[in-house]
Amino acid sequence: MARAGLTAERLTRAGAELADEVGFDKVTVAALARQFGVKDASLYSHLKNSQDLRTRIALLALEEMADRVASALAGRAGKDALEAFAHAYRDYAREHPGRYAAAQLRLDPEVAAASAGVRHAQMTRAILRGYDLAEPDRTHAVRLLGSVFHGYISLESGGSFDHSSPGTQETWARVLDALDALLRNWPAP
Amino acid sequence: MARAGLTAERLTRAGAELADEVGFDKVTVAALARQFGVKDASLYSHLKNSQDLRTRIALLALEEMADRVASALAGRAGKDALEAFAHAYRDYAREHPGRYAAAQLRLDPEVAAASAGVRHAQMTRAILRGYDLAEPDRTHAVRLLGSVFHGYISLESGGSFDHSSPGTQETWARVLDALDALLRNWPAP
């Protein structure tokens, strides 16, 4: 019988698509096998287990996000960079909700340390180059930015903003204005 | 044979405890039945299905959080209120990670509208009474606060802040300083 040509990469990619279509939590070994027309047991030659699959999808998502952010950030500084980062991040989450959810997966420390999440963190720091912040405020600010971006996307995609009036597009723009103002006027302790 | 005295409420409460112990995603009808020493089929007299169980835990968590925040907020204004809200929120999430995760569950619009989530949102608005913000900036600011709080807690509990140096306690305090400063100096469009 003909082989389907499975590899860990193809499975990861297909799993990511599936996540975007039906939700990350519904990505299952069985569902993935069905997509390739093979038995679920067959996937275990390529994947250690279902957790391994989820981890691979998470790592893929982190790579893609870091790539996007990197190219969005190239050649920009200050508020320009802040907005580019924010838009790239949010757009990715809207285009790929399943992958974005995957990227929130808690990884083993070693795996996380070797992931594109590190690059991502570095780029968040890079945004602040255009602002006059010394340590440890720089780190506090990085954490604040990460919190706002992640929190906003998470609440928005969860529908928390659906039933009050200004559109989320407008809020997003004003939030970025506010963050820019804050970074330019970071309060002394 | 003796009855276990199951009710939807007891099951919900036990499910919430279980969520805090092993994680919200591992709260299962079977696991809950085991805790009460009954067969899993027995729970279906009290719960519509496993989604119903999860929803009930989420609603419980929303109630508890709204209660905590309400009493933290009583008699406070301005930065005092901001900090009280933030601490109550974060403390709840740290004490009850499973319940906090449950509270993020996407609810049907009608269910959400009847939930304590509404009270929660109103209290976030109440914080802003101490600051001079008119609509629509008030709404933008509410969304920003929600994003920061949720995002920070989510990243912190996911371990994102574990491997960089200032402690998260210090960052949290400085983030609140920054938010207070921002709300007092909200930029014009």
Place this chain on the structure above:
DNA sequence: TGCGTTTACCTAGGAGTATTAGGCAAATTA
């Protein structure tokens, strides 16, 4: 070109979870 080795995919099966249908006995009410 044919042979051996690797490996991709298979069947079979065990364990856990979600859910429904239908039954008996305990608790409640008349």
Place this chain on the structure above:
DNA sequence: TAATTTGCCTAATACTCCTAGGTAAACGCA
């Protein structure tokens, strides 16, 4: 005390995860 409700049961179906062991296709080499 009889009638009714209801709490928990057994049984059965379906789906997911995963392991063990087998077969045949593809590959590497003489």
